[in-house]
Amino acid sequence: MKKIAVLLMGCGGVGRHLLQHIASCRSLHAKMGVQLRVVGVSDSKSLVAPMDVLKEELNDELLSEVCRIKSSGSALSKLGALEKGGYRVFNASELSRETEEIAKLLGKSAGLAVVDCSASMETIEILIKAVDLGCCVVLANKKPLTSTLEHYDKLALHPRFIRHESTVGAGLPVIASLNRIISSGDPVNKIVGSLSGTLGYVMSELEDGKPLSQVVQAAKTLGYTEPDPRDDLSGMDVARKGLILARLLGKRIIMDSIKIESLYPEEMGPGLMSVDDFLHNGIVKLDQNIEERVKRASSNGCVLRYVCVIEGSSVQVGIREVPKDSPLGRLRGSDNIVEIYSRCYKEQPLVIQGAGAGNDTTAAGVLADIIDLQDLFH
Numbered sequence: 001m002k003k004i005a006v007l008l009m010g011c012g013g014v015g016r017h018l019l020q021h022i023a024s025c026r027s028l029h030a031k032m033g034v035q036l037r038v039v040g041v042s043d044s045k046s047l048v049a050p051m052d053v054l055k056e057e058l059n060d061e062l063l064s065e066v067c068r069i070k071s072s073g074s075a076l077s078k079l080g081a082l083e084k085g086g087y088r089v090f091n092a093s094e095l096s097r098e099t100e101e102i103a104k105l106l107g108k109s110a111g112l113a114v115v116d117c118s119a120s121m122e123t124i125e126i127l128i129k130a131v132d133l134g135c136c137v138v139l140a141n142k143k144p145l146t147s148t149l150e151h152y153d154k155l156a157l158h159p160r161f162i163r164h165e166s167t168v169g170a171g172l173p174v175i176a177s178l179n180r181i182i183s184s185g186d187p188v189n190k191i192v193g194s195l196s197g198t199l200g201y202v203m204s205e206l207e208d209g210k211p212l213s214q215v216v217q218a219a220k221t222l223g224y225t226e227p228d229p230r231d232d233l234s235g236m237d238v239a240r241k242g243l244i245l246a247r248l249l250g251k252r253i254i255m256d257s258i259k260i261e262s263l264y265p266e267e268m269g270p271g272l273m274s275v276d277d278f279l280h281n282g283i284v285k286l287d288q289n290i291e292e293r294v295k296r297a298s299s300n301g302c303v304l305r306y307v308c309v310i311e312g313s314s315v316q317v318g319i320r321e322v323p324k325d326s327p328l329g330r331l332r333g334s335d336n337i338v339e340i341y342s343r344c345y346k347e348q349p350l351v352i353q354g355a356g357a358g359n360d361t362t363a364a365g366v367l368a369d370i371i372d373l374q375d376l377f378h
Helices: 013-024 026-031 060-071 076-082 092-107 124-132 149-156 174-183 197-206 212-221 236-248 275-299 359-372
Strands: 002-009 034-042 047-050 087-090 112-116 136-139 188-194 302-311 314-323 335-342 350-355
Touching: 002 013, 002 092, 013 026, 013 034, 013 060, 013 359, 026 034, 034 060, 034 092, 047 076, 047 092, 060 076, 076 087, 087 092, 092 112, 092 124, 112 124, 112 359, 124 136, 124 149, 136 359, 174 188, 174 236, 174 335, 174 350, 188 197, 188 236, 197 212, 197 302, 197 335, 212 275, 236 302, 236 314, 275 302, 275 314
Parallel strands: 002 034, 002 112, 112 136
Antiparallel strands: 034 047, 047 087, 188 302, 188 335, 302 314, 335 350
16 A cells, blocks of 8 residues: 655645545545555644654544534644644644654655645745655645745746646646646647636626626625635736746746736725725725626627736736637636647637636645655655
8 A cells, every 4th residue: 555644734625625535535545555644734823743753644533623623713723622642733833843844754755745725825935845855745825836936946846746736727637738738849829717716707797787796795695705805806816826827838927927907996905995895885886897898898799707818928817808609708607717729729729617616626636636646655
């Protein structure tokens, strides 16, 4: 049986679903000759690890307790009060040091997959050290790949040891497909994608004549948006995904060079207007402009979509008119879609479409990435 040690950073929705997937897939993975051994789980304040990471693991009962505690909104440090032996809980001041210690112990010998399901910039230095120590890295967190080019280069220096399918399109095989095209020597000329389930839902609902303010309120009620919908409406999340794809194509660009169209003006930003004020008084002022754009697009036989376009050295994110009968135009609901244009896919692009959001889908993509690393382990 090939054993893969897993150290998870981030116990939010994606991290908890990943732990549940690992436990529920034990028999499946056993048939594949693989066993995932969870040797550490951390949030921003604590790390839980077995007494001896070389020989022991966090059992499924404890992982279930971790999920229960985090689902209730509590910190992992709460496990310290329940400690029954068999594991240790490290506090915030010890977190980085102990994480690095686990990487040192397992990186060169048994092998370790460091999995980042957080949404933090603070994991970058740990990830770089982990790779240098011979560990593999699996990312759902987009921020390490959209940081400075210096940080990106240090991670990208070991491409065989990095997997990050879930950073773009959740579980959709966007990164894998793009890597195959690149490896074949087929030059990619353009990528066009609707990369936000939230904004995909908003744009498709606007087609029915509904005002933007009503659609955003509905999306928030359905749980499609962040607690502050402006986190989605700013387009920053789409820009991060676009930057990851552009860098994968070898483009040396940074976030500041991406042209981003926000769906709200600066004067309605989080620092100047509360969430409630924005939802009840601010966003209604944007209805008329969007309604006019929807009608103008319709008169041209088009619909509006919030897309990322990567072409040449340019990355642009914003609203575009697309033909109603195109793959992007037919997109409904919260699905993601990516069109890849290359020499082989010149007239008819390679189209990848499906659920591109959700903790369950994203966690499944992360788990597939971990299993994909198995050939690198003894």
